[in-house]
Structure formats: structure tokens, C-alpha cells
Amino acid sequence: MPRQMTCPGCGEEDELTGERTESGIHISCDACGARWPRDTPYTCATCQGQDIHMRPQALTQYSRGTQLSIVSLHYIPLCADCDADMLARANRQKPVPGQYRSAASRRREGGEETGNLILPR
Ligand SMILES: [Zn+2]
Ligand SMILES: [Zn+2]
Numbered sequence: 001m002p003r004q005m006t007c008p009g010c011g012e013e014d015e016l017t018g019e020r021t022e023s024g025i026h027i028s029c030d031a032c033g034a035r036w037p038r039d040t041p042y043t044c045a046t047c048q049g050q051d052i053h054m055r056p057q058a059l060t061q062y063s064r065g066t067q068l069s070i071v072s073l074h075y076i077p078l079c080a081d082c083d084a085d086m087l088a089r090a091n092r093q094k095p096v097p098g099q100y101r102s103a104a105s106r107r108r109e110g111g112e113e114t115g116n117l118i119l120p121r
Contacts, residue, residue, distance in 0.1 A: 004071065008036060008055075009029060009033075009034035009075065010032040012029050013065075015030035018076060025037070025038040025039065030109075034075055036074065036076070040054070040077050044082055045108075046104070046107050047079060047081055049079055049081050052077045052078070053077070053078050053079075055086075057074045057075065057098060058095035058097065076100075077102055077104040079102065082105050083104055
């Protein structure tokens with residue numbers, strides 16, 4: 001069954017395109033360009049909580065030159081508990097850093113990846 005078939009960026013429901021990638025099927029919104037994984041969990045992989053929020057993650061890519069540019073907005077699930085710091089940051093209109101792996105989408109083993117992520121200011 002289709003899940004999360006509403007664009008988390010603009011609410012579009014019709015102009016959505018599925019795309020198979022190495023990391024699974026991604027949906028992209030033709031209206032605003034947002035992308036998100038189709039199999040977005042609705043329960044947190046770490047705490048099983050259901051307070052999940054979709055927030056934009058900045059995906060960056062080196063183009064031919066040396067310029068780092070944001071190529072598209074990719075949405076990832078954040079748990080209100082386990083990803084509280086990142087969710088608060090996202091709520092201030094700052095995209096989630098591209099290297100961030102949310103606890104909501106992948107079970108976080110004790111201590112791993114939690115304390116050593118340096119956020120750009
Ligand atoms: Zn959209
Ligand atoms: Zn959680």
C-alpha cells in the first residue's frame with residue numbers, strides 16, 4: 001500500500017513520481033522538487049515512538065568545479081524524542097546536515113554517531 005503519499009514540502013498529492021534507487025524507492029514531488037524515501041517509518045526505529053516529523057535534509061554534491069551546491073531537498077523522518085536536537089534545529093529552518101542519520105529511520109546503537117557530529121553553524 002502506498003504510504004506518505006503527500007509531499008512533506010508542499011502537500012502535493014498528485015504530481016508525485018516514484019524512482020527506484022540503490023537505497024530503495026524514493027518519491028519525488030514534481031511541484032516543489034522535494035524527495036523522500038517511500039518506506040518512511042511511522043514508528044521510530046530506536047524508541048518505537050510515533051511522534052515522527054518529516055524534515056528537509058540538505059543533500060550536497062560536488063559539481064564539475066569546486067562549488068558545493070544543494071541539489072535537492074530530501075526529507076527524512078525525525079523522532080521527537082531521539083532526534084530532538086536535530087528536530088529543534090530543523091524547526092528553525094535549518095536543513096538537516098546530509099551526513100545525519102536519524103534515529104527514527106535507523107536504530108541507533110548505544111553512543112554511536114550521537115556525540116561526535118559537528119554541526120555547521
Ligand atoms: Zn512538493
Ligand atoms: Zn525515537
